[in-house]
Amino acid sequence: EIVLTQSPATLSLSPGERATLSCRASQSVRTYLAWYQQKPGQAPRLLTYDASNRATGIPARFSGSGSGTDFTLTISSLEPEDFALYYCHQRSSWPPITFGQGTRLEIK
Amino acid sequence: EVQLVESGGGLVKPGGSLRLSCAASGFTFSTYSLNWVRQAPGKGPEWVAYISSGSTYTYYADSVKGRFTISRDDAKDSLYLQMNNLRVEDTAIYYCARDVNGDCYTCAFDLWGPGTMVTVSS
DSSP states (O other): OOOOEEESSSSEOOTOOOEEEEEESSOOTTTEEEEEEEEEEEEEEEETTTTEEETTTTTEEEEOOOTTEEEEESSSSSSGOOOOOEEEOOSSSSSOEEEOOOOOEEEO | OOEEEOOOOOOEOOTOEEEEEEEEESGGGGGGGGEEEEEEEOOOOOEEEEEOGOOOOOEEEETTTTTEEEEEGGGGGGGEEOOOOOOOGGGGEEEEEETTTOOOOOOOOEEEOOOEEEEEOO
16 A cells, blocks of 8 residues: 655645645655645545646646655645645555545644 | 535444435536545545446455445446445545546546535444
8 A cells, every 4th residue: 555644744834925745655656646625624626636737727826746756735825715734645556545644734 | 517416424323334326417427437535534535435437447445345335327427335334433424536537547536526424323
């Protein structure tokens, strides 16, 4: 099973700042890595897939990068609505499909 | 509108059964592979099961293998999850989720339903 480790667990930033979230895989997932955003009471929402492709309707301030075992989600300038939970997800070697444990992005 | 809507959740005793449904609309259901994903209270998402288009392939998480069965009815644009021998640790919100590029082995989940809550408790 591929384990995804996200860091940091919690990130405290202010609106307008740049956010950098990390996801490390226990073995190579090539570029089959996605990022999701989740707000309380809602289903996860796909942000980026195949490491760097933005999903339909996702603002340009969200960008994904990386390959192999190290991946990053960058939010270039935080908007108030961006404060939420973020999960990475791999679909390279499965079953099982696995998710990271999450990063909470909170307002400083 | 393109959407997925789950139903069938509820309270069930350990050892009991439930059948979840997921109704799709707004897209060509038969051409997509689909998944069930669950999320226990306060935890991250956990993938449960996958079914390819045409029901050719199904895969399960080890935690549910032999107890849960995923199926689909393309004539009704519906996905199902039959859950037997339920355990307390199966308590979660259950989501159906669509693969982003149709019938796909390496895809992310681009469309999710709002979820249905399953509570297993005596």
